[in-house]
Amino acid sequence: MASKNKTVFVCSECGAESIKWAGKCPICGSWNTMEEEIKETGLSKAYTTSSSSTRKTAVMKISEIDSNDEEYRYKTGLSEFDRVLGGGIVKGSLVLISGDPGIGKSTILLQVCQHLGENHQILYISGEESARQIKLRASRLGVDSPNLMILTETDAQHAVNQIREESPDIVMVDSIQTMNHPDLNSSPGSVTQVRECSNLLMRCAKTLDIPIVLVGHVNKDGAIAGPKVLEHMVDAVLYFEGDRQMTYRILRAVKNRFGSTNEIGVFDMGKDGLHQVENPSQAMLSGRPTNTPGTCVTAVMEGTRPILAEIQGLATNSGFGTPRRMSTGFDYNRMSLILAVLEKRAGFYFGNLDAYINVVGGLRLDEPSVDLAVAMSLVSSLKDVVIREDTVVFGEIGLAGELRNVSQADLRISEASRLGFNRCVIPFHGLKNISKSYKNMEIVGVRDIRDAFRACTE
Structure with missing residues (x-):
């Protein structure tokens, strides 16, 4: 008697089936996702019936449906x-x-x-x-x-x-x-x-x-x-x-x-x-080193919540023919883009130096507003100059070296002020979007990367 089951290969991404193995799924194009399975051609009647059975439901008007979320x-x-x-x-x-x-x-x-x-x-x-x-x-x-x-x-x-x-x-x-x-x-x-x-x-x-x-x-x-x-x-x-x-x-x-x-x-x-x-901001900044080059604090938005995070950068002489680039908690390709802008537009050269970026606390930051803080931490390590401890930095960097405004600046500044920071360096064009004044908080608008570095260290 012939067996009711046969072997097939199923894609773990889209569920497509094939009678033979392939390195690339013919349906979704994913590589190395075809896995061998036993296909049941004669499932029990109970399973087939329960899978195909449907309940008869009445048509309802959307206005009649209860939507009390609480x-x-x-x-x-x-x-x-x-x-x-x-x-x-x-x-x-x-x-x-x-x-x-x-x-x-x-x-x-x-x-x-x-x-x-x-x-x-x-x-x-x-x-x-x-x-x-x-x-x-x-x-x-x-x-x-x-x-x-x-x-x-x-x-x-x-x-x-x-x-x-x-x-x-x-x-x-x-x-x-x-x-x-x-x-x-x-x-x-x-x-x-x-x-x-x-x-x-x-x-x-x-x-x-x-x-x-x-x-x-x-x-x-x-x-x-x-x-x-x-x-x-x-x-x-x-x-x-x-x-x-x-x-x-x-x-x-x-x-x-x-x-x-x-x-x-x-x-x-x-x-x-x-x-x-x-209070994740306070937790992430606990143990922050003082009077140390290569560290900078930024403000990011996670949904409706502002969070302050510490960015650490390190630039050191390379022991290899090709300098190393490593990033933890920040996109590697974005880091390479920032390094290219620093060299071409701002005159900070990392061509023969190893460069490392680390986001403290295990956070993963993918918001463009982190760009300026990453650049400041790298330049601080390159020049061996300490960034002021009471300063928070955020802003997006463009390929022309310009600084772009970021959204929800008020919430970021409020969180920095609540945690005792006295200075905030932001893109110049973002000053017009600040809707209120902050007590004991100096807001500095900068136009390019060099202005930002001077504002962070003076």
């Missing part, structure tokens, strides 16, 4: 987490949290369970840990809510049946890569399993109006493991960023149907879990 969201008890989500977890939503191993994904979910468990029933489904292991971690984090139910299961169909039976208010699944559908022969974590299990959980969340939070692993490239369609299915995709060797963690939304993707949440990892950093 009643339709669950507050997690972590204001930083709520900020990233857009105000809380929306009922019936599917949220995906991803990040490197050990970054704090499971930890933050258990901490959220402790607060939500005061008034809501929570079902925590784990496919990676036993119930005793979860209890040990919960005891360390101080999680003892009586409304927290634990289910250690990797069968997605059984997990959905338990959700329908228990009818919890919120469901946590840790992790989606460990779940498998019993009617599929593929191994857990494969493209087919992740896609079908996510689809099963999504239908459950939408039909029962229960929010489900998924934990997703990442591959060696830092992308979410599994098919790209997983990110299209869910309502929100959150990434945990930060070095495991450092205590600060950044929670960032890359997709959010119910809020902005520009907000970030800052946490500090301790032995008893994640602690909110409600």
